[in-house]
Amino acid sequence: MTLPREAYQVLEDIVGPRNITEEPATLAAYAFNFGNELYPPYANRFLIRPTAVLLPGSTEEVQAIVRACNRYRIKYKPFTTGWGGIAGVRGENSIQLDLRRMDRILEIDEKNMFAVVEPYAMGGTLQAEAMKVGLNCNMPGAGAAVSPLANGTSQWGHGPPTIYFGHNSEVLLGIEWVMPNGDILKTGSLGSGVGWFCGEGPGPSLRALIRGDIGAQGNLGVFTKAALKLSPWPGPAQLKVDGKPPAYHLSLPENFRIYTLTFPNWQAFADAAYKIYDAEIGYICHRQWHKLGKDLAPAFFLMYSDPTKTLDDLEEMLKDPEIQRFTKEMGMPLPIVLAGQTPNDIEYQEKVLDQILVETGGHKVAKMSEPDIEKLTLLYFIRWGHKNLNFVYAGGYVGSWHQYGTPDFIVKYAQVAEKTLSKYQATGLLVQAGGDAMMGPIARMGGGGTFSLEQFTAYDPANKKSVEAVVKYILESAELARDHGFPSGFDEMTALRMKGAEGSQAYLESLPDNQRFQWQWKIRQMLDPNDAGETGTYWMVKPKE
Amino acid sequence: MIDKKGDLAKIVGGQYVLNDPETLEAYSKDESFVRPRKPLFVVKPQNVDEVQGIVRWANQTGTPLVPVSSGPPHFYGDTIPTAAGAIVVDLSRMKRIIKIDPRNRMTMIEPGVTYSELQPELAKHGLRLTTPLLPRSNKSVVSSQLEREPTLIPKYQWTLLEPLRCLEVVWGDGSKLWTGEAGERPPSLEEKWRLDLAQLDPLGPGQVDYYRLVSAAQGSMGIVTWATLRCEILPRLHKLFFIPAQKLDDLIECAYKLTRVRLGDEMFLVDGSNLAYIVGEGIDEIGALKESFPPWIIIMGIAGRSYLPKERVEFQEKDAATIVQQFGLKLMPAIPGARGEQVLEAIISPSKERHWKLSYKGGCQSIFFLTTLNRVAEFIRTMYSVAEKMSYPTTEIGLYVQPLQQGVSCHCEFNLPYNPDNERDVSKMRDLFTQTSEELLRQGAFFSRPYGIWADMEYNRAAQTTMMLRKVKGIFDPNNVLNPGKLCFG
């Protein structure tokens, strides 16, 4: 499908000829994303091509584009760093708004600890600038290469430092929002013209409309600026990094500690999580390594920490009895970074952590505290710049059994999740990394209380049978979760997308209690009366009259 | 002819539909200057089914409803009917503490539960709830949290809605929704609890944060019939310190530093007058305390909880002392007229009878808004300037500044005592309140909880917000039965 010429000209006049394209090769590049092969038509990593791609450079341009789309009945889909299939357009006659040019960090208010950013200001750049003034940002779980603004408004929100920093929706303050009808809404104190510092009010908070547990996902207009609360960073203004790729090192500042804890079993793990919440320790805490599978992750990490080694060495390494012992020891890991705001603070946190370990039967894995490994893990956890490791084994990863809840609940479902993945791994069509490939932050919300875990499923996207196995596994897992009475978690959404547009709609309509999807229909009708924006991942059911 | 009383009696029972003159009079007004108006009835439902029944009935009959959960004295006018023929829905009968989950530090309570009722029960399980500053003993916890009353421990405020988590809401159209993770499978609370789920995640369900829509809504979007809250661990050791200062600027900088490094627990700033109102009783005692207290004071609590409580208090006390010294200040366990233990006891308890704001002169107006700490001094100057113009003694003004959301913003409150029985005082106070509010608004104060006259002031400068809120109200309360006339709703 091509844009009507008149519409194209209007759009070109808005962004300038350099910032709009209908070049088929570029459109194909925007249709490409990881995971697309899991959704109908299950073909490859290409889904639907946009009819054009635009690169707006300002809120004014975004607004003009959205208004033009309303006028010419063209759909649009914004994204920032666009990592993941949510990003692309879902239907024909849709243009892609790539917000790459809107990448500024407009302000860092050091005193009041917030940053005002445009959508393409990434976690890595925000962190680097914030550190210069003794602050830090909640790095999204997807890492330094993605946008905290998008993470907070539109997709996920929890990450490794959430326990100390808060969820990225919690850190949202004022937001500038080009709504689907082209009006601009500024939320909170920003809407009253008094600054960015408050995300709520006046009265009820309109930012209620954009977030929920998963976010707007590019379906509710465009968020063009936001203020994000920052947190204190008691480390150096600039990270002094050395080493060779990929094993870069950061030496521990005096008031930092990093440990990989390990526990005898799931229950002890859960108990430790509770104690960490209650003790109010931890700056970053994330069950990271096991995303690469209980059976392979420890060896993988040792391989990774040696620049002379590659994945080709892994099989041989796993024959080493010492590495086998280490693998066993790392069976129930929980890495944690402690950061003391003062020397007394770090001393206290260490004592508390030691006490928790005694109480739960856990211990610190000695190997992970060897100097080079400690330096690698510290940098890894602070900058969170190695997230593409999700795909290291074969280029394919999908999250499954992605739940959140109390640690006691996590323990319940984790064991079901482990069995299910093991069964599918045994077919040989997935990577046999071990049934426990669960990764996630100890805190889904600030201060903890709820944990989030995601079962990593590694497969080969270039192998059709591997792809089919994953689709089957996800659909079965969603069913199994339902049979166990578990919450839908985030897998329901993945499963819905796998069913395709019609299948997912039929499923939503069949649910006995689908009232919240009806509310979402009403909200969307109110926000987007011309239905200009895409709705592919904004789940709705039209209320029956 | 609709028999409203009869209809309501069928829903809640005859003895819980009240329209005697004393009752109607009591609900018709409060401590604010909002114009009094009598409701038609006061109904007192027992459970969510009755609440839903009332709301559905209200939709059918076009009857405005005004939800109320706390007992008097009310201060902000939000519980006074704006529309004629309104029914007050008094939720104070709904007093169940449905669940206390110590492991997950969660409590689920109905709207009639007060701080006085809740805290002792939580204490039995080693928990407590972070409170605002001296809530009255009959203050509904749910109502306080819903209205975003600032709580005393900034480091726990991940958002301004903390520690509120999930809700059961009856919307204005009579439908019911469980918000947050409570709205997810499995469908019943018992099934959720069997899975060890604890209704702590407030987001959603789905792609809307419903709990934010009823937050600071003055009951105009939905009626909350239970709420879950995240509790703190009851301190095993708890000390309170004073950081007095002659110059406000030093104290502000000190407050910034302390909140930034998340030292301590309770942390707020008062002037000597406000501390006197908190600590003293009666005009004489309060008068004497005002004389002896320093002009500006940070009140800082340090608590030791489950882990190494003694060590925690010790190191935090040391670190706090070092930090305050950088600003030429001192961390002190007592000041002339007040000891730490005494003030601690006061601030972690509900207010004594005769609400602390009313103890001095019988009446008090509070002007409060949100801003950032670095702007507090200029707002104080404005307050003083208007007060002086209107011959209101600045020594009477009680300042309370509560750092919020881990230091990003702060609640700035001016308490203005006056004699409500003196017509001239009342008239002057009304003018002072109005003029000061207007000037503060112009200067950049953010009335995020827009009660009374603040509503028009705030919404007049936020046109897009106003339009959107009305549209949202149109979805959740299409017949405008819930507290019409409040906020920006007609």
Add this chain to the structure above:
Amino acid sequence: MALEDYRGNMQRCTRCSYCKWVLWDHLKSWRFAKGCPSIGYNNFQSYSAGGRLAVALSLLDGMISYTDGVLDIVYQCQMCGACDVACKICRYDMEPLATLHELRARLVEDGQLLPMHMFIIDNLKKEDTMIAGKVKADRGKWAEGLNVKDLTREKAEVAFHAGCRLSYDDGLSKIAKAAVTLFKNVGVDIGIMGKEESCCGGRAYEIGYKGEFSKYATNNIEAWTNAGVRTVVTSCSDGYWAFKRLYPEVGCKIEILHTVELIERLIKEGRLKFTKTIPKIVTYHDPCHLGRQGEPYIPWKGVEKRIYGQMLVHEPKKPRFNGAYGIYDPPRTILDSIPGLELVEMERIRENAWCCGAGGGVIDTYPDLCSWTVTERIEEARATGAEAIVTACPWCERNFIDAIEKSDIKMEVYDIMEVVQQAI
């Protein structure tokens, strides 16, 4: 290899965007966060390595056809390799840069040619040089007056390869002269091909003309072998890369050194000492082809196999080229050894270095991209407070000098050889 052999790469790209940015671990500021000049300038996804992989896949699968847009996407790239390093932080199976090379080769095979490239290749065929408009007869002029072995008639242990840029650029040829003079004076048995020197063929390879490259590689290897050469030294990083990374694939086993490596060796052996003071603050620019693309290279032949179900590994073990062992330290050791010289580093250095803008054919075909890229680098150099940029590649130097001349920026540009010459 053919483009189809990289289909797996294309299918397994995850669009993580790492290829667009400096390595996250090293990122120091918003200002200098970018790693890829192509998408930095053009912004559309297709101008990143990941985007080009998607374009390549869609071409292979017949989803799109060749257009001018495709050529623009493929050739607006300096082939600097920053994307390759960034991708390989996490991926052991991906070879983005190699895929981009194959994509260009496929375009050339299919007759999708940029007119300027055709002109350059014609010149190459006729005059054995990539510098448009230059003739073979003039190639040896830079060496006039140099009393050094002629490798077309004599044998020597070491061949100095000047390269096209140093042979024909009047402003820069002094560098070649200085290098040869220095090495001769310290007793290195060194010679040059002079007029008979041919292009290394590296640029031809980079713009997709693999056939032309092979011819030049074969000829050069034969010429060196005939002259008994055991080591080739060059001051041109482009040539260095071609000899070190490309020539082994066609059987070359000769040791390849950059001038900086030989100088460092001489310093360590005590054969070279710096006696003069140079009171200057300088910053060092890592040329792409000396730095991240200058690693020791071993050709590999093997197969992909699966273990643990679907995990992809290689048999035998495949060597990894991710910039870890590029030539970063020798130039820094040299600069640190010069009395009075203060080296201040830019933010993007070593395997993270921002390209000067000249490579991959861009200097000839996309002047706007070239200009934008080099200006970015100059800004980064200025931000250090340095008075001068020192580098080790004449293509980088020419680009810096020309850009600075056109601007109102005051900054000196030196080849490291010039600095060395001043200090001895």
